[in-house]
Amino acid sequence: MDHKKDFPIFNKHKELIYLDSSATTQRPAKVINKLNKFHEEENANIHRGIYDLSAKATGQYEGARKTIAEFIKASEDEIIFTKGTTESLNLLAHTLPKLFKKKKEIVLTEMEHHSNIVPWQQTKMKLHFIKVKDNELDYEVAEKLITKKTAIVSITHVSNSLGTINKIEKIIKLAKKHGAIVIIDSAQSIAHQKINVKKLNCDFLVFSGHKTYGPFGTGILYGKKYILDKLQPFQTGGDMIKEVGLYKTIFLETPQKFEAGTQNISSVIGLAEAINYINEIGIENIQKHEKELTIYAIKELKKIPQIKLYTSKNQGPIISFTLGKIHPHDIASILNEHNLAIRAGHHCCMPLMKKLGIAGTARISLSIYNTKQDIDKLIKALKKAQEIFK
Structure with a gap:
C-alpha cells in the first residue's frame, strides 16, 4: 500500500x-481540492440564506454531518461540530457535571492528554486516575476506582504518547455497571481502526479532523441524543437560537444548539471529504x-x-x-x-x-x-x- x-x-x-x-x-489532494473549490466557487454562509449559493453550502455542511455519522454508526442529530478534541472535551466538562447532584467523582487515567485532564480539574468534582503499569492501564485499579459514586469516566482509546490501545470495551462495561457516563477520546484511533459507537455503547466520543486527513480547526463530538438534550449550550449567540427576547431565549434542538455563531464551513466540508478518502481505501x-x-x-x-x-x-x-x-x-x-x-x-x-x-x-x-x-x-x-x- x-x-x-x-x-x-x-x-x-x-x-x-x-x-x-x-x-x-x-x-490528500482530494481534500485540498475540495477546500479550494468551495472557496473559489461555492463560498457562502449557511442556514437561512434565500439564495442558491447559501442553499448549496448548507446542503454540503449538513451532508458532512451525515457522512461523519455514518462513519461511526451514529445518527445525524448526535453529531456536533467543534474546533477539535480539546473544545469537545471542554464542552463536556463545562456541561456534564451539572447533571449530577449526588455523584461527584470522575475517573480518568494517568496516560491522558492534557486536554482530558485540565478541563476536569476546573470542575468541583473529585478526580481519580487509573494507574499505568508496564505502559498499559491497570484494569484491577480501574475496577476499584469506578464505583457507584462515579459520575463520569473519560478515557483515551489510544495513548498519544505511548501508542497503547486501551481495552475501552472493558472500561465502558465497568462504567455502565455503576451507571457512569463514558467519554472516549478517539483522536488517535478514529483514522486507524473501525469504530462503531452503538456497539461500543459509549455515551460520548470525540476526535479532531486534522488527525484524520482533514483540515485544522475541525472536531467532532458524538453524544447520545437523550443526554445531549439535557445539556445546556456551551456557547450562545447566533445560529443556535429559535427565538430571542430581551429577557429570555429559546434554543434550537440538538445538535444546532451547540453550534453557536458562524461555523468553520469549508473545513467541515473538507473533513467529510477526508472521511470519504478513508472509506475509499x-x-x-x-x-x-x-x-x-x-x-x-x-x-x-x-x-x-x-x-x-x-x-x-x-x-x-x-x-x-x-x-x-x-x-x-x-x-x-x-x-x-x-x-x-x-x-x-x-x-x-x-x-x-x-x-x-x-x-x-x-x-x-x-x-x-x-x-x-x-x-x-x-x-x-x-x-x-x-x-x-x-
Whole structure:
C-alpha cells in the first residue's frame, strides 16, 4: 500500500519522511481540492440564506454531518461540530457535571492528554486516575476506582504518547455497571481502526479532523441524543437560537444548539471529504498496513543499542523511545537534518512522563503514506545520532 502519491506535500518535498501523523496527518489532494473549490466557487454562509449559493453550502455542511455519522454508526442529530478534541472535551466538562447532584467523582487515567485532564480539574468534582503499569492501564485499579459514586469516566482509546490501545470495551462495561457516563477520546484511533459507537455503547466520543486527513480547526463530538438534550449550550449567540427576547431565549434542538455563531464551513466540508478518502481505501486496509509497519518498526528499533521503547502488548501506530542519554530534542534535531520529521517532548502528557521518570521521549507515528523504507532511513539516522553523541 503506497498512498504517498495522494498527498501533494510529498511532491513538493520529495525527500521528506513524515513520521509525525499523531500530531497532524497530511492532507490528500482530494481534500485540498475540495477546500479550494468551495472557496473559489461555492463560498457562502449557511442556514437561512434565500439564495442558491447559501442553499448549496448548507446542503454540503449538513451532508458532512451525515457522512461523519455514518462513519461511526451514529445518527445525524448526535453529531456536533467543534474546533477539535480539546473544545469537545471542554464542552463536556463545562456541561456534564451539572447533571449530577449526588455523584461527584470522575475517573480518568494517568496516560491522558492534557486536554482530558485540565478541563476536569476546573470542575468541583473529585478526580481519580487509573494507574499505568508496564505502559498499559491497570484494569484491577480501574475496577476499584469506578464505583457507584462515579459520575463520569473519560478515557483515551489510544495513548498519544505511548501508542497503547486501551481495552475501552472493558472500561465502558465497568462504567455502565455503576451507571457512569463514558467519554472516549478517539483522536488517535478514529483514522486507524473501525469504530462503531452503538456497539461500543459509549455515551460520548470525540476526535479532531486534522488527525484524520482533514483540515485544522475541525472536531467532532458524538453524544447520545437523550443526554445531549439535557445539556445546556456551551456557547450562545447566533445560529443556535429559535427565538430571542430581551429577557429570555429559546434554543434550537440538538445538535444546532451547540453550534453557536458562524461555523468553520469549508473545513467541515473538507473533513467529510477526508472521511470519504478513508472509506475509499478502507479502514481495515489502513489498519492492516499500519500494523505491519508498526511491527517492523519495533523489530528494527529494538536492534539499536541503548534504545528504550515505551510500547505495550496492544500497540497502535505510535512508538515512543529514548536513546541512551541523548535528549529527545537532540534526536529530533539530528533526524531533521536527514529529512525525518518526528515529535519530541512530553507530548502534552506531563503527568505520564513524571510517572515514567523521564522528561520526554522521541516519538514516531505512522500512517498510510509511510513505508518500510521510511523506517530503514529512520534507523540509519538514529545510528548516526548515536555516533555524534559518543
